[in-house]
Amino acid sequence: MKLLIFSFLLLATFSCSKPNVYTSFSVSETNGISRDMEYIVVEWEMRTKPDKDSNFSISGNDGNRVGQILKIVHNNEKYKVTGLFPVSIEANQIKNYFITALDSEPKDTLLIKGSNFDLNIENNHFIADLTKNTFNTDSSLTAGQLHTLSIKNNSNTQLKRTGINMHWSPNFQSTGREYRTSSHITKLSYASVETGRYLTTLVKEGKVPDYPEITIKTCYEFFAGIPYFIYSSEILIEKEIELYLLRNDEMTLDSIFTQLVYPDPKQGVLTQPLYDPSTFNELKYNPIKHDAPWLSFFNPELQLGYGCIRLKYNNTNLKGTPSPLYIPHTKITAVNSDGGRYWNRRLIHEKNTTVPSGSRYYEKNAYFVLNNINDPVVAINSLLECIHNPLKVDYH
Template sequence: MKNKNCYYPLLGFCLTVLLWGCESAQKKDEIVLAETEGIARSLEYVVVKRPSQSQGTLVLKDKDTDEIFRGKKLIQEDSNQDSISYIFPMSINAHQKRTFLVLDSDSGQGQQEETLKITGEHPAMTVENRFFIADFNTSPAKVERGLYPGQLSGIFIKKKHILLKRELNNMHWAPNFQKESEDYKTIGHANVDDAKISQNNSFFLEMVKKGRVKGYEEIDLWEKYKFFAGLPYFLYESTMSFNKEANLFFLRNNEMTMDKLFTHLVYSDSLGKTKEIPLYDDVKMDSLTKAPLADDVKWVGFINKPKGYGLVSLQLDYDNTHINGGESTLYKPHMKITKAGNEGRYWNRRLVHDHNTIVTKGSRYHEKNAYLVLDGLDNLNKQINYFFKAINNPIAIYYSSE
């Protein structure tokens, strides 16, 4: 069953796909981009598909201003595909419509482009944009515990010169699971044999991984990270699919665990209002144990009020539909805020909450989140709601004749 508060953006983020059949593309050489939500987009990425015989550089030229936007070709997973996709950086005002000529090449001056910087070799690498550096490296201590590179271990906020991390662990600690007879494991314990970079250009990086963890072969794991030049967030999508019945003590997702780097929890309540709780007030923290956050809370995060930074998880999709229909096995699902060793704090989504539970074959747990890196807290509620709305409502795109 779909969670009642699921959100379904086209591709789950600011990446709008134009489905362009070969016959139609030959007849139409214009597209219209429309902003329909009343929020200006200083940068958003759109993807245009063109017939496979169009091999040149794809260009969008604004009919009114002559602005030029040049696309980057995306990697085709299937060589037999009859189309080629290009990704474009785009800007648009609130409620604006922009009409573009679609050209195979153009010698005019294009927009200045922001770029991603990749250091190292996949999966032990860093990904850098204007706002942050995401680190996917590991350490000898982690390797001894079976944690492979390729899982997010830390985020360096460039403006604040702050490294978000969890000592001796990966910062991104999800999905994760445990049987009473086995050690606590995460997708970071799945080897990297089936990990790859699926898209890599100066605008956009996509990494995917699938596999199983020793002792938990009943669970087929899949994950995808997506990073963009010039945007202060990254996307993470994961699925846990049970190929056999399993007896689990807990099952969790959307977990970020960090050292003592934050002062407050922030989240959206059921009425859409921003709530704030001190992370180091024992009475307030204990109240969250008695009355935890809903498992489908639309966003949750940590901030440091004196230093002015934060990290917020925006829910884009949360779906626990069993492969045969109905709902996958759950036990007391909720969003948990937890005290950790050395005064660390973490949040996670509890799917099976600390209770031996038979998870049936065919159970499937899927979610997609945007992780927003905040390097300033002015108008916090406005910042979060802007990105939540923009990511969930990408730029509309259609043919000019429609």
């Protein structure tokens, strides 16, 4: 699976007289951005198949760092191994490394509790609870969708939406049928949970009750030491259907944030009060674009933010032409009964719309936490710079 924030590299085999050295390479920072914690993906070949839990390290003049094996592929009597390794590097610096079968102390690791999709995943920034939401009156909600996100700050702030999951998109509805979300997937055609010290991935593919025409694919990727996780989803229409509502990139939260921050193509970055009626009046006539590159909720008093960087957004159908949309935009919604607020991307906005077989809707987003931050725009721009300018790896 392609991770946009990392380097995906062509294989190069390295011959070396040292025992247990499999390849050597250099890591270059070419964009003038110091990286305290970032990952690289490295590939090498072996004549004997390693165990998936085998320890391999990158070794250089700044010591050894153990990695995580992502994939092993048999190829022409050899085994091609793909590994994930953490690095730290200064702006415009080049570091040289080699891969060796060496156990070493990891810098940061994920702490995983639970089994299958009923997991709590913890790094040094937050704890993601993906367990089944037992407080929801809808007993059909399944595990494996973000229930709450607990931030590691002085008050241990918990992001949540009372009564439902805080994240359960994509979601949709047809007139005369129940509203359904990715938390309603009960008929799985594929499921995978891959846990590891640096990366844990949860993948689902299946259908929800009452909508046999639609297949949903979802994937969470959680990383150690990084203040965001990545989520991607795909909606595939297998048989023509009429939808009244279709959306993705939805996060729904209780009343903890007070500001909305987002880029406008004409006015630049805007900060709007999240509980002022004038904000919703403005957004009614000038909504956030459906392809806006990012947006965030923020609380300046708590110096806390939560938002989304949109890495990929593609509505091309299986024939390579556009899938139907109706008034696509990003909507900020106020739940007046209890003060909740949420953002969501409307693909089909409250109008019965025929969606032909083969239509497809894809998203890939990085959901980030801003903690102890005075200026959210500066912090978000720093994240954007790192994500869109990955480190360069060159094999020797």
